Amino acid sequence: MQPRIGTHTKKTRKLRNSQSFKDHVSGYLYIAPFFILFGIFTLFPILWSAQISFYSWNILGSKEFIGFQNFIWLLTDDPRFWKAVGNTFTLWIISTIPQLFFALVLATVLNQSMLKGKALFRTAALIPNVTSLVAVAVIFGSIFGTHYGILNWLLSQLGFDKFNWLASYWGAQFAVALMVTWRWLGYNAIIYLAALQSIPSDIYEAARIDGASRVQQFFNITIPMMRPIILFTVIVSTVGGMQLFVEPMIFAGDQGGSKGQVLTMVLYLYTTAFTNNQFGYASAIAWLMFLIIVAFSVFNFYLTRKINSAD
Amino acid sequence: MNKPIGKIISYSFLTLMLVFSIFPFYWMFVIASRTTADTNKFPPAFTPGSQFMSNIDKMFNEYNIQFFRALGNTALLATTLTLSALFFCSLAAFAFSRLSFKGRSFLFIFLLMTMMIPGQLGIVPLYIIMTKFGWINDLRAVLLPGLVSVFGVFWLKQYMDSAVHRELIESARMDGCTNFQTYYKIVVPIVKPAMATLAILTFMNVWNDFLWPSIVLKDPSVQTIQIAIRNLNKVYYKDNAVIMTGTFLATIPLLVMVSIFMRQFVAGITQGALKG
Numbered sequence: 001m002q003p004r005i006g007t008h009t010k011k012t013r014k015l016r017n018s019q020s021f022k023d024h025v026s027g028y029l030y031i032a033p034f035f036i037l038f039g040i041f042t043l044f045p046i047l048w049s050a051q052i053s054f055y056s057w058n059i060l061g062s063k064e065f066i067g068f069q070n071f072i073w074l075l076t077d078d079p080r081f082w083k084a085v086g087n088t089f090t091l092w093i094i095s096t097i098p099q100l101f102f103a104l105v106l107a108t109v110l111n112q113s114m115l116k117g118k119a120l121f122r123t124a125a126l127i128p129n130v131t132s133l134v135a136v137a138v139i140f141g142s143i144f145g146t147h148y149g150i151l152n153w154l155l156s157q158l159g160f161d162k163f164n165w166l167a168s169y170w171g172a173q174f175a176v177a178l179m180v181t182w183r184w185l186g187y188n189a190i191i192y193l194a195a196l197q198s199i200p201s202d203i204y205e206a207a208r209i210d211g212a213s214r215v216q217q218f219f220n221i222t223i224p225m226m227r228p229i230i231l232f233t234v235i236v237s238t239v240g241g242m243q244l245f246v247e248p249m250i251f252a253g254d255q256g257g258s259k260g261q262v263l264t265m266v267l268y269l270y271t272t273a274f275t276n277n278q279f280g281y282a283s284a285i286a287w288l289m290f291l292i293i294v295a296f297s298v299f300n301f302y303l304t305r306k307i308n309s310a311d
Numbered sequence: 312m313n314k315p316i317g318k319i320i321s322y323s324f325l326t327l328m329l330v331f332s333i334f335p336f337y338w339m340f341v342i343a344s345r346t347t348a349d350t351n352k353f354p355p356a357f358t359p360g361s362q363f364m365s366n367i368d369k370m371f372n373e374y375n376i377q378f379f380r381a382l383g384n385t386a387l388l389a390t391t392l393t394l395s396a397l398f399f400c401s402l403a404a405f406a407f408s409r410l411s412f413k414g415r416s417f418l419f420i421f422l423l424m425t426m427m428i429p430g431q432l433g434i435v436p437l438y439i440i441m442t443k444f445g446w447i448n449d450l451r452a453v454l455l456p457g458l459v460s461v462f463g464v465f466w467l468k469q470y471m472d473s474a475v476h477r478e479l480i481e482s483a484r485m486d487g488c489t490n491f492q493t494y495y496k497i498v499v500p501i502v503k504p505a506m507a508t509l510a511i512l513t514f515m516n517v518w519n520d521f522l523w524p525s526i527v528l529k530d531p532s533v534q535t536i537q538i539a540i541r542n543l544n545k546v547y548y549k550d551n552a553v554i555m556t557g558t559f560l561a562t563i564p565l566l567v568m569v570s571i572f573m574r575q576f577v578a579g580i581t582q583g584a585l586k587g
Contacts, residue, residue: 019484020411026490027412034403034459035418041456043425045433045440052435106328109321121325123573124332130569130576131336132519134537135558138544139335142342142551148351150338156353186332187580194581214317232584243429246521250541266431266522274526279435286432293429 053283063280070284081285083260084268085292087173091248091264092241095177099185100233104226106185107192108218122193125186136179137250144175144251172252172261179247184240188233195229196222231304238300242293245270265289339562343555350551366556374543374553377531378560381539384450388535389517392457396513397506400463405494407464408471409480419468426461434523441527452527453535457517463509466583470505471498508579511572518565536561 053070057063074081110121128136143150144165152162165171199222207217223230248262254271256263269289273282342350345360370376406412407419437456446452475498483493499506521537528534534542543557569576 022490023410024412027406027410027415030402030406030410030490030494031418033399034464037399037455037459038422038425038461041437041440042433045436046428048436048439049433102328105324109324112321114318115321115325121329122577123570124329126573126576126580127336127566127570128332130515130566131562132521132537132540132565134519134521134540135339135562136335138540138554138558139339141544142555143335143338148353148355150355153354182331182335185328190577190580191584194584229584236584239429243431250544269431269434270522270526273435273438279439283435286435290429290432294427297427 049283055280057280058277070281084263084265088264095180096237099181103188106189111196128183129187133246137247140179169261176247176262199225339555343559347550347552370553381534381536385536389514392517393510393513395458396463399459401467403464404467408468448530507575511575512579
């Protein structure tokens with residue numbers, strides 16, 4: 001409120017001072033409940049887990065300081081952890097890339113002005129996103145069933161043998177990736193649709209006059225214009241993908257399958273902490289996972305930046 | 312530009328996507344409305360049967376699933392956590408957006424940074440804390456950590472920054488409003504749309520949450536609906552029809568609710584993306 005400062009009398013300045021005091025009191029008071037709860041139940045556990053990761057600590061409360069030993073074990077002597085890391089990344093890749101691609105296509109199709117029944121298609125696209133992960137995993141588990149699964153029935157109609165999806169590495173990975181894709185495709189499409197609607201239509205008009213085909217327009221106008229929003233969806237699906245847990249757990253069990261086909265980082269963290277009760281080791285996993293996510297996000301960020309500035 | 316071929320391709324693609332989205336639900340209902348023996352056949356049955364009610368009956372009476380208990384627990388958690396997120400987050404967002412106090416921007420940036428941290432990082436200590444409090448198998452173990460969300464504060468603050476004008480706050484003060492009166496008489500009515508979106512997102516998240524509840528809520532009397540479905544899946548592995556019946560019943564309430572509030576839901580998804 002700078003412009004009016006010349007008209008201030010002493011009285012209003014005094015009021016302003018007391019208002020500033022009141023604002024301080026109210027300000028701190030209003031954020032206090034938030035910060036107290038956040039501090040106790042979010043911040044403090046995160047910090048404490050750093051300490052726990054240096055201990056051998058089990059549920060009975062026996063704890064022994066062992067320095068970096070948990071991390072050394074994880075890095076040098078735990079193939080299951082590295083399997084979980086690898087699985088998390090392959091699952092992320094085979095679910096995210098087709099998901100984002102088809103979302104972009106779906107959004108482009110939905111963006112056509114002549115289309116009827118948009119609301120119906122939009123709702124249908126979003127409904128999977130509302131469904132709980134547990135339900136999704138249960139349903140897909142039935143679809144991918146070996147003996148009576150509908151997918152194997154389709155395969156048998158086409159003349160193939162029944163395939164044990166769960167037991168095979170790529171079969172289980174495919175099933176879990178499909179669940180993720182099913183749940184998030186529409187969500188991303190709706191985001192892309194909103195972004196598409198904000199691209200000025202005269203750009204397309206000009207391209208059409210210059211004789212660009214629909215496909216050329218898609219790759220030379222739509223995708224470049226959409227880069228920031230694509231970056232956003234990549235970040236969101238990275239955060240989600242790195243924390244993948246419920247789908248593999250329900251589909252393949254606590255161990256992520258007989259050979260750990262779909263064992264993910266969080267699933268490994270979960271069983272280490274709450275099945276084996278190794279709290280120290282689990283905390284070390286959590287921190288290592290965090291570092292991997294940070295490193296990957298930074299890598300992702302620079303990669304997309306580089307792609308963005310490429311032309 | 313209405314080329315018929317383009318139209319046909321578009322509609323075929325959309326129909327394919329529609330089937331892809333809807334088919335799992337349809338399939339769930341087909342199995343839920345038949346006997347397990349019916350579904351364990353090749354070729355499988357493709358149309359709904361007539362056993363839906365008897366499957367429900369089986370689930371309650373034969374398998375003793377405390378379905379309504381789980382539903383009640385979930386509804387209680389989701390409602391309480393939604394209301395508390397609305398209240399605490401909007402209050403904090405108001406302070407961050409429209410009150411000036413020392414350390415304001417530092418605290419807010421600090422909050423934004425914590426949004427990057429995956430929730431699992433603190434899960435082991437949180438479990439130890441809940442054990443110390445004696446809250447294992449107690450709904451409070453899920454309730455207390457969920458009362459506030461950083462996203463909620465961020466979301467509402469962004470909205471207030473653009474929708475609640477400073478002049479409005481000034482004039483409310485001229486009229487003698489205290490800060491709290493300004494908050495609930497002026498600010499809350501203006502940010503109602505953003506609060507509606509936050510409400511639907513929070514409710515949905517709590518309803519569908521699985522990881523943390525599955526760790527602290529082991530006893531059937533405190534289980535949420537997601538854990539109940541998982542257990543149905545674990546214990547009665549063979550009885551596919553009953554599993555699907557439970558899953559169906561657990562999915563429908565949320566689907567209906569979100570369909571009603573679809574507009575707010577879409578707003579939540581798209582505005583978050585386009586602003587961020």
